[in-house]
Amino acid sequence: MGGEPDDAGHRRAPSGCGAPVRVLICDGHEVLRHGLRTVLRRTPDLAAVAEAADGDEALALAAAHRPDVTLVGLDAADPVVQDLVRALTALGSRVVWLGEPGAGSDLVDALRAGVRGYVHTTVTPQRLVEVVRAVVRGETVLDAAVTGELLHRLDGGRQPTVDSGTSPHNPLTARQQAVSQLVAEGLTNAEIAERLQVSRVTVKGHITVALRRLGLRDRTQLAIYVNRAAGSAKGRAAGPREG
Template identity: 55%
Template sequence: MCDDSEVFRFGLRTVLRSAPDLVLVAEAPDSSRALALADEHVPHVALVGHDTPGNGALQLVRELSTGGVKVILLSETGTRADLVAALTAGACGFYVRSVSPARLVEAVRAVVRGETRLDEHLLNNLDEPTVPATGERPTPETRLTARQQAVAALVAQGLTNSEIAASLHLSQATVKGHITVVLRRLGLRDRTQLAIHVNRGRPGGRPPPRVGPAPPMTV
């Protein structure tokens, strides 16, 4: 896990050690130390604070997920823009820091199984289109709602329609409809082109590998 707050890390340490199937292998106060420890211990999951010092939390998410580590990002307040950015960076989970211990432990288990887990409270506020800053020219992306952007980010991670539906609490028909709209607005032909489009800014241009569970789960 990685967070600059010693108090918050202590809380996470206590929560993780209460779960008999989870093993805490390392903790770091900044992104550079986190990457070094990830190389050394190769954990299944990394818990990353949104305000991580160093190169920044999103860059840390990109680098960890590209290396095969499943990342859950923990945000101070949590906005729909933060959630979409986290998914686009490759995060498999996104929660506000006030998430309950039981829900966080279950999220760790779920992402190791290959699932994506998101803060349910944030999912209710994803249907408004992104508003560009004053003076900025609208782009195809800003004409997408935050939910459509979230769907696109999950497509880029290699999730199926049923997995996306479960993650965003939608029907598969709704997911399919969102993908159709996204493809049309971005001028893309299929979900492969969509994945390439979303992953263009990722290191190596590839989505994070989806690895299966290997007990015990290391964090």
């Protein structure tokens, strides 16, 4: 459940350093929220003021607690999450996005929405603390792993689409691929949400972005695309037939 962590209100910054930086945690996975809370608890100049499991809860808590920084572990490609980032920014909170490795293609949209920092979910505790401190100083911090892709996008580079056939780069993030695979298996949005332990709104957002990136019209075309891609992969793995 979201809400105020047990240690909030008892945290004190080192003498002479002023009040701790107030941080709101927003992530759909309880284990990740616990890990982030632990990192903040061990850092005297940072304090976790509240936790949220989804965007709606995060926005309500941000309005109540007015955090200096919000750590968002939701999919930034989801238009709903981008709206969340804009709303958090309007409330005066600097947003740090915790993205999955390989999700750098979403960074342009995230920056346009107002994200001030980007790190992978695999970030070290020390690096995460450095990023939070940097965005509080007014800096924009990007993970080095996505800087090259960001420059490529800004220079007019295009992501491959469904028509590229044998492209070595899949334009979908790992989570978008997982959702697309479940669509291909015939699961409803509700069933996918339950399977992945996310909200139905998040599932819908993943599907919407996947359709846009692949140039497809609906979930039926998405299912066909996934099944054809799987068939092609099996064919390549089998190799040429003898005789």
